[in-house]
Amino acid sequence: MDENFIGWLQYLWSLMPIMMKGFQITLELFFKTILWALPLGLIIALMNISKFWPFRAIGKTYVWILRGTPLLLQLFFVYYGLPYVPVIGVVLDRFPAAVLTFVLNYSAYFSEIFRAGILSIEHGQYEAARSSGMTGFQMMTRIILPQTIRRVIPPISNETITLVKDTALVNSIGLFELLQAAKSSVNRDVDATAFLLAALFYLIFTLVLTLIFNAIEKKNSKHEIR
Amino acid sequence: MYVIEALDIVKKFGKNEVLKGVTLQQKKGEVVTIIGPSGSGKSTFIRCLNKLETVNSGTIRINGETLVETVDGKVQYAKERDIRKMLTNTGMVFQNFNLFPHFSVLQNVMEFPVTVKKQDKETARKRALELLEMVGLKGREDAFPIQLSGGQKQRVAIARALAMEPKVLLFDEPTSALDPELTVEVLKVIKQLAKKQMTMIIVTHEMSFAKEVSDKIIFIDQGVIAEQGTPEEVFDHPKSERLHSFLQSYHT
Ligand SMILES: Nc1ncnc2c1ncn2[C@@H]1O[C@H](COP(=O)(O)OP(=O)(O)OP(=O)(O)O)[C@@H](O)[C@H]1O
Ligand SMILES: [Mg+2]
Numbered sequence: 001m002d003e004n005f006i007g008w009l010q011y012l013w014s015l016m017p018i019m020m021k022g023f024q025i026t027l028e029l030f031f032k033t034i035l036w037a038l039p040l041g042l043i044i045a046l047m048n049i050s051k052f053w054p055f056r057a058i059g060k061t062y063v064w065i066l067r068g069t070p071l072l073l074q075l076f077f078v079y080y081g082l083p084y085v086p087v088i089g090v091v092l093d094r095f096p097a098a099v100l101t102f103v104l105n106y107s108a109y110f111s112e113i114f115r116a117g118i119l120s121i122e123h124g125q126y127e128a129a130r131s132s133g134m135t136g137f138q139m140m141t142r143i144i145l146p147q148t149i150r151r152v153i154p155p156i157s158n159e160t161i162t163l164v165k166d167t168a169l170v171n172s173i174g175l176f177e178l179l180q181a182a183k184s185s186v187n188r189d190v191d192a193t194a195f196l197l198a199a200l201f202y203l204i205f206t207l208v209l210t211l212i213f214n215a216i217e218k219k220n221s222k223h224e225i226r
Numbered sequence: 227m228y229v230i231e232a233l234d235i236v237k238k239f240g241k242n243e244v245l246k247g248v249t250l251q252q253k254k255g256e257v258v259t260i261i262g263p264s265g266s267g268k269s270t271f272i273r274c275l276n277k278l279e280t281v282n283s284g285t286i287r288i289n290g291e292t293l294v295e296t297v298d299g300k301v302q303y304a305k306e307r308d309i310r311k312m313l314t315n316t317g318m319v320f321q322n323f324n325l326f327p328h329f330s331v332l333q334n335v336m337e338f339p340v341t342v343k344k345q346d347k348e349t350a351r352k353r354a355l356e357l358l359e360m361v362g363l364k365g366r367e368d369a370f371p372i373q374l375s376g377g378q379k380q381r382v383a384i385a386r387a388l389a390m391e392p393k394v395l396l397f398d399e400p401t402s403a404l405d406p407e408l409t410v411e412v413l414k415v416i417k418q419l420a421k422k423q424m425t426m427i428i429v430t431h432e433m434s435f436a437k438e439v440s441d442k443i444i445f446i447d448q449g450v451i452a453e454q455g456t457p458e459e460v461f462d463h464p465k466s467e468r469l470h471s472f473l474q475s476y477h478t
Contacts, residue, residue, distance in 0.1 A: 122324075124320060124322050124323075124324035125324060125326065127278055127318075127320065127324060128318070128320065128324040128325075128326070130277075130278065130313075131276045131277075131278055131313060131316070131318040132313065132314070132317075132318075132338045132342055132390060133310040133311065133312075133313035133314040133338075133342050133390075134310075134338075134341065134342055135310065138341050138342070142337065142341055143326055146328050147326075147327065147328050150328060
């Protein structure tokens with residue numbers, strides 16, 4: 001085999017530790033965002049369809065602000081801006097600032113998906129539940145939300161894959177993660193290999209997620225629609 | 227005592243007065259069938275009985291308990307909690323079945339007793355299996371609604387309603403979404419229930435079925451009961467011109 005190629009493979013291998021370290025942060029940011037943004041998104045969605053108008057007002061404003069401004073701006077605001085805000089004035093470390101921003105931002109997107117999902121459930125499902133004497137809570141938890149969750153899996157999976165790529169934005173507040181790991185290696189070694197390796201990490205990650213979501217969708221398809 | 231007592235029910239949708247004072251008093255074991263032209267208010271009336279629609283005035287009692295009454299022109303519904311309790315006494319079967327697609331057939335039938343009545347799962351399961359056998363669906367308990375024909379779905383829906391041991395069953399055009407062959411199997415189940423003295427209110431366009439199964443026929447036209455009586459009185463000796471021409475439309 002070509003000596004240069006073997007040398008390149010060895011270089012590639014030598015990049016692995018720092019890349020893995022970066023990827024670990026990316027993963028952590030990803031999972032923490034999903035873990036909090038999904039339930040928060042559901043709560044915002046429920047506020048948005050509430051009969052109580054103050055809830056709706058809060059929910060709509062929340063979604064409007066977080067979907068209507070750049071994620072990058074939100075990130076800067078939380079990390080660089082919050083310390084100067086009177087009263088609140090907290091200084092967050094890079095990682096918590098990134099998680100907080102992503103949770104807020106993604107919960108707004110998820111809430112719109114949940115809202116559309118809930119509204120897509122046929123009126124007859126509510127009537128069947130109501131006419132049996134179910135409470136509103138029983139109706140939501142037993143009948144409406146389980147069906148909603150099945151229906152929103154495709155759009156949620158799209159959004160989740162976008163999130164994988166959006167995690168790279170935290171590079172802008174100097175948080176060390178996968179992209180930063182690659183960038184620093186490229187700068188140090190004057191060699192583009194680390195970027196290719198980073199791309200490979202993202203591709204494998206999104207591929208795994210796609211496969212998982214496909215499997216879930218397939219499992220659900222047997223009792224979707226009526 | 228009446229199982230269902232609906233007195234002088236008025237219901238408006240905006241300015242459109244759909245029910246203009248409809249009264250029904252039904253004893254235990256009676257089967258009442260409501261017929262009438264499209265848009266006459268049949269569905270609206272039956273849906274008022276289990277509060278899927280709220281009335282503008284009138285009184286409704288279910289099994290002696292007051293769901294709603296009108297005092298000095300003011301409509302007063304019972305407390306939310308009491309209403310939910312009353313609703314366990316009225317089972318509803320819908321034109322479009324409204325089965326829960328995420329539950330199996332068995333889970334569909336067990337859902338209300340377990341969640342609403344807090345029945346233990348084993349008791350609910352046993353009862354559900356009995357009911358499924360009764361409606362001719364033994365062996366299909368693990369199927370999902372999507373795998374069933376319309377007729378099978380509707381029979382599951384009947385079993386689901388019966389699982390609550392209601393005092394009265396309400397049917398809103400239970401066979402209107404079904405092909406003729408499938409209609410037969412659903413009507414067979416309802417006839418069986420009539421034989422067992424199940425109290426039922428049925429809205430239907432199946433005239434020969436209505437004649438066979440009912441103790442009383444109510445003909446609603448433009449929001450009022452235009453005529454009522456035994457099947458013989460209503461079908462064989464209609465008094466009003468409106469009923470006469472309505473029945474004519476079914477013979478041609
Ligand atoms: N939710 C609603 N909002 C406004 N108008 C309604 C509503 N539901 C029913 N109506 C109107 O009330 C009238 C009676 O409707 P209803 O569904 O009770 O008739 P029906 O006798 O059941 O007719 P069909 O045989 O076609 O089912 C109709 O004019 C209908 O347009
Ligand atoms: Mg109708």
